[in-house]
Amino acid sequence: MTNMLLEADLDLIEKKYQVDLGRGTDKASQIEDAYYPQFDAALRIEAHSMAKHYEVFYCLEKSIRQLIVDVFEGTEDPNWWENLVPEVVRINAKKSIKREKEAAVTPRSSDPIDYTTFGELGEIIKANWSLFGGVVFNDQKAMEKVMFALNSLRNPIAHCSLLAEDEVLRLELALRDWFRITS
Template sequence: MLSKLEKIPDINEEAVVVYAYLQMLEKWLREMVYVELKAKKGNSWFNFHKTKNTYDSDKKYTHMSTPESSPLSYLSFGELQKLIKNNWEIFSPYLPPQNIWDAKLEEIDNIRNRIAHFRSLHEQDLNRVLQFLRDIDQGFWRFCTSYNDSFTVLPADNDSVTNKFADLDPFFPKQIDEKRWVTVGHAPPDLLYIVSIRVIRRLWCDTSDKIEGTPGYLYDLNIVIRGQRQYDYKRFLSASKKLHSKFVHICLDHQSNSIRITIPANYGSEEVINIIEQLIEITEHTIIPSRGIVDIDDTSVKKLADEWPEYVLSPKNPLTFLDSEMPCSFFNA
């Protein structure tokens, strides 16, 4: 891509850099809005009619279509800001105080318009964008790491979903005294897969003894294929497509031997259990012999994820791996 840029005469390199940072900002803002709204509202997380015309207009160009399907991908930046403002309570754990956020976004808006309409940048515009990204950097780090901060409901019978599938995890924690649980167990050699259910609490959500049906909680389903076997991800994604709107994300693994799916708890236990049972059945029909150890530079899983809408995440997406034990600069600004 760099060689392509080098071929463009009189390119404004600073404008390209500013645009790239703004693109990264918008991408992650939309991701945050998607996760938090779906965790709060489940199926009713967004009024799809708001972006239907824009979506239909884009998709009619079938010769140049892209995989995006989220209505947030077809929302203007101004509309995205309104969505955040109208639901501030679920974004406040990750963003600066609202008055500061609003003031800074006005500046970002102006810089964004300069880029979009081919006007000159102010000499400090790049620095303003970089400083803004630094100001929100750790908030987005918290957003991402909290998505990987899950826990097991103990004892299992405190939660219907956990209890339903606990027997499919041979390493489910065992109670050794009144207050202590340990992870012990043995997986039979002929066991095809392990199903584990954990729970994610979003930071704006109060701690609750009840998970099922509670806004702000997500069930974190992991199915791990054992032995010399793996998923046929392409078949799994196709076979489970009718369920995809129910998920927050489908997270793919570099070795193709596991699948992680996050599901809003506010659907209620009956619906979540039904979804997971269908996923287990699909798993049983999409297991294939292992292709062996995959080189870390292999991009086949990422390429597959990129062919699907935004909710399918490749192993390189921070939402699949970044946790609180990994301090870093999120935007590297």
């Protein structure tokens, strides 16, 4: 009984602090246990080394989306998606939403901003420079340069290619640049 109470408390802690204490065997680990060992060991090592780069980009891309939402919501325009996001970006997001719906998969989000590409995030910022310049970013050309560099580095990460040693260094420098250009 004591163990059950402890397990329940640990469940609450994991949920509250969004941490995995590694005590459970969920479906993901069952799948990993069944299929992951069937891949070549060298490939698994490569995947492990690339995972950290994916995590960095996941956090970066999600935080840029949130930054855009926060700035736009600060305008108090309830229709900011229609009024502030470039038409081509809205059209592309709408197409992506439609593709997901037609594929009968679980929608990734109810927010259209989550259907934008990394490159489109830069276009949204550029199109609304009056809201971002000086407040969020120091310089538009610097923001464009850093976003371009990050987008170039994102492609091999998102498309399961190994980052060369020089590109790992470029990624670190681009991330430093990103945080430097934000006010």
